Amino acid sequence: MNTAVLQVEDLRAYFRTRYFGVKREVRAVDGVTFEVRADEIYGLAGESSSGKTTLVKAIAGLVKPPLQLVDGAARFSFLPGVRTLATASPDVVRAVRWSRLSYIMQGSMSVLNPLRRIRSTFDDFARDHIAGSAAEFERAVLSHLGKVRLDSSVLDAYPHELSGGMRQRVTIALATICNPQFVIADEPTTALDVIVQREVLGMIRQLQQEIGSSVLFVTHDLGVHAALTDRLGIMYGGRLVEEAPTAQLLREPRHPYTRHLIASLPRIGTQERRDGLPGGPPNLADPATGCRFHPRCPIAMDVCRTVAPDLRPSGDDHRVACHAEGAGP
Amino acid sequence: MWRIFKDLLKHNGEFRAGALLISIVVAMAALSFISPYAPDVSYVVAPDVPPNASNWLGTTSRGQDVFWQLTFAIRNTLLFGLLVALLSRLVALMVGLLAGYCGGWVDRVLMSVNDTFNVIPLFPLLILFYFVLRDRMSTPLLAVLMASLGWAYDARLIRSIAMSLKSREFTATGIFSGMTAREILLEQHLPYIMPIVFSTALNNMNWSIGLQVTLAVLGFMDIETPTIGSMIYWANQHTAIVAGIWWWIAFPVALVVMTFVGLFLLAVSMNEYIDPRSRLAGMEGASQ
Numbered sequence: 001m002n003t004a005v006l007q008v009e010d011l012r013a014y015f016r017t018r019y020f021g022v023k024r025e026v027r028a029v030d031g032v033t034f035e036v037r038a039d040e041i042y043g044l045a046g047e048s049s050s051g052k053t054t055l056v057k058a059i060a061g062l063v064k065p066p067l068q069l070v071d072g073a074a075r076f077s078f079l080p081g082v083r084t085l086a087t088a089s090p091d092v093v094r095a096v097r098w099s100r101l102s103y104i105m106q107g108s109m110s111v112l113n114p115l116r117r118i119r120s121t122f123d124d125f126a127r128d129h130i131a132g133s134a135a136e137f138e139r140a141v142l143s144h145l146g147k148v149r150l151d152s153s154v155l156d157a158y159p160h161e162l163s164g165g166m167r168q169r170v171t172i173a174l175a176t177i178c179n180p181q182f183v184i185a186d187e188p189t190t191a192l193d194v195i196v197q198r199e200v201l202g203m204i205r206q207l208q209q210e211i212g213s214s215v216l217f218v219t220h221d222l223g224v225h226a227a228l229t230d231r232l233g234i235m236y237g238g239r240l241v242e243e244a245p246t247a248q249l250l251r252e253p254r255h256p257y258t259r260h261l262i263a264s265l266p267r268i269g270t271q272e273r274r275d276g277l278p279g280g281p282p283n284l285a286d287p288a289t290g291c292r293f294h295p296r297c298p299i300a301m302d303v304c305r306t307v308a309p310d311l312r313p314s315g316d317d318h319r320v321a322c323h324a325e326g327a328g329p
Numbered sequence: 330m331w332r333i334f335k336d337l338l339k340h341n342g343e344f345r346a347g348a349l350l351i352s353i354v355v356a357m358a359a360l361s362f363i364s365p366y367a368p369d370v371s372y373v374v375a376p377d378v379p380p381n382a383s384n385w386l387g388t389t390s391r392g393q394d395v396f397w398q399l400t401f402a403i404r405n406t407l408l409f410g411l412l413v414a415l416l417s418r419l420v421a422l423m424v425g426l427l428a429g430y431c432g433g434w435v436d437r438v439l440m441s442v443n444d445t446f447n448v449i450p451l452f453p454l455l456i457l458f459y460f461v462l463r464d465r466m467s468t469p470l471l472a473v474l475m476a477s478l479g480w481a482y483d484a485r486l487i488r489s490i491a492m493s494l495k496s497r498e499f500t501a502t503g504i505f506s507g508m509t510a511r512e513i514l515l516e517q518h519l520p521y522i523m524p525i526v527f528s529t530a531l532n533n534m535n536w537s538i539g540l541q542v543t544l545a546v547l548g549f550m551d552i553e554t555p556t557i558g559s560m561i562y563w564a565n566q567h568t569a570i571v572a573g574i575w576w577w578i579a580f581p582v583a584l585v586v587m588t589f590v591g592l593f594l595l596a597v598s599m600n601e602y603i604d605p606r607s608r609l610a611g612m613e614g615a616s617q
Contacts, residue, residue, distance in 0.1 A: 062505065098506040105505075110498040115520040121499075124516055125506040 004035035004077065005182055005214040006059065011072035013058040026285045028054035030238040033311060041208060041215040043229030043246060045222060049281050051238040052218045053106055056184050060103050061085025061093055076101065078181055099129040102175040106186040111171050112159040118170055119155040129178050141177065148173045148203050165196035169203065176207050183215045189224060201228050222265060226250055234258050237282040237292035240311055244318040254320045257293050299324050337602060347594030350587050357584065358407050361400035368401040368555045380576055387576035390567040395580055401555045403584055409472050409541055409556065410534035416476030418530055424484040426514050429491025446481035459549040467551050475537050483529045487522055494518045524603040531596035535589055542585060557585045
């Protein structure tokens with residue numbers, strides 16, 4: 001059960017622009033290494049502009065200028081020999097997208113074209129990936145919609161006739177209809193209120209278990225991660241700073257950034273003030289030298305200013321990128 | 330579609346008026362098929378007879394019945410407008426969608442061509458075409474010419490919408506799921522653009538009919554085919570106003586004005602229907 005479906009190695013993706021001779025480089029993803037195992041939901045968390053969406057785009061091969069894949073690999077187990085989807089040939093990419101690898105995009109409320117009925121949207125996106133006659137396709141769609149507890153009347157509706165939760169469930173059904181081995185979900189529940197959110201999360205978990213796929217789940221909401229994901233990676237300034245099984249990471253965070261992130265969560269019953277960290281998210285066009293967190297880090301040492309820490313194992317299935325952790329530099 | 334039509338007819342005064350005017354004009358054009366006289370023969374009735382019971386709109390100095398002549402004239406004029414609108418919509422759609430969706434150098438090339446067409450002075454150019462082609466200038470040829478000159482404004486409009494559609498999530502998802510550019514443009518984007526195409530088509534018809542009448546009145550086009558413009562041209566040639574044959578010139582002018590106003594009202598009410606903000610403002614119970 002521990003084989004990796006996705007192996008990301010030292011992935012670097014920068015936004016590079018050149019206007020009127022002025023070059024700018026934003027290092028949105030700067031050397032990220034992790035793996036997503038078979039049959040697990042891997043969570044990615046981090047504040048806005050920490051590179052979460054860029055990372056999943058680079059993994060999915062949605063790399064378009066000004067974004068450039070600079071270095072590294074993102075290998076899928078079902079695509080042996082392909083270093084990244086972004087550099088693979090279009091035929092290879094076409095063969096796996098949607099059928100093996102699907103993507104629930106950020107702002108997924110607007111994935112559905114408001115002028116197309118749900119039936120047509122299924123036709124547009126998934127028909128080419130499922131063999132068989134139109135009637136068989138319709139049966140497959142209906143039985144799949146049943147799994148997210150929607151009935152056939154949805155097919156003839158326009159998106160605006162559905163509630164937010166229903167639309168979200170249609171989007172999830174759309175992304176999973178081909179029983180993909182790998183699903184990338186980028187903030188799929190952010191626009192929903194907590195009650196609908198819980199229902200949708202349960203559905204994602206249930207579908208994931210039925211299909212046996214792996215899910216890469218991105219959201220800044222640690223509460224969602226706690227409820228859904230198996231393992232959790234924390235991103236800061238384009239890098240992965242800590243990774244561990246979700247429960248363990250939330251119980252005993254080791255990276256100072258993660259500690260503050262978790263300490264800032266309000267808890268029921270407490271009255272005390274939550275302290276924020278001074279400073280703001282790093283400017284990725286001009287990142288700090290050494291560890292990117294050191295200007296805000298309460299325990300920064302001299303070495304942090306010059307040497308960027310690697311993500312090193314620290315205990316059972318736990319990895320941290322911090323000089324203060326473990327054996328030190 | 331039919332329900333939209335009925336709703337508009339019921340609740341939109343401008344649409345009602347426009348639809349009434351245009352149906353009169355279209356009925357007039359349809360009558361040409363049962364005309365007792367061929368359009369190109371003259372001296373079939375007594376010349377210069379004022380409107381009366383048997384010649385409802387009088388007769389011309391060339392011995393033609395104004396009413397029946399007018400049915401042919403408006404038919405040709407309407408067909409001309411439709412042909413220009415149809416052809417120019419095809420070009421505008423293709424250029425606008427491609428430029429907006431592809432972006433980059435495709436956009437830059439198409440838009441520099443587009444902007445060139447935008448700044449060409451039309452009227453002198455069309456007169457030039459007449460002087461070069463002379464007798465070979467026919468109404469269908471003029472329609473093709475005007476269609477190839479009249480697409481640029483609307484192509485830019487369509488491009489702007491296509492650019493915004495390109496950045497929507499469903500386009501990104503479509504690309505990710507492996508839809509081709511053609512499928513995305515035809516299935517995902519075209520439904521957004523059709524109402525605007527429809528509304529601009531009506532305005533484009535008005536523009537082309539107006540220009541055609543102008544050219545014909547001045548004699549800068551094929552004046553043998555009966556159109557509204559060529560009828561006015563012949564009336565002027567026979568000094569109809571000075572001779573007191575006012576009906577020869579008044580009725581064609583009245584009919585073409587009806588066409589203009591009708592098409593304009595339809596385009597305005599279509600616009601109002603397409604734009605949800607003005608649709609909300611016009612809803613019953615909203616403060617006017």
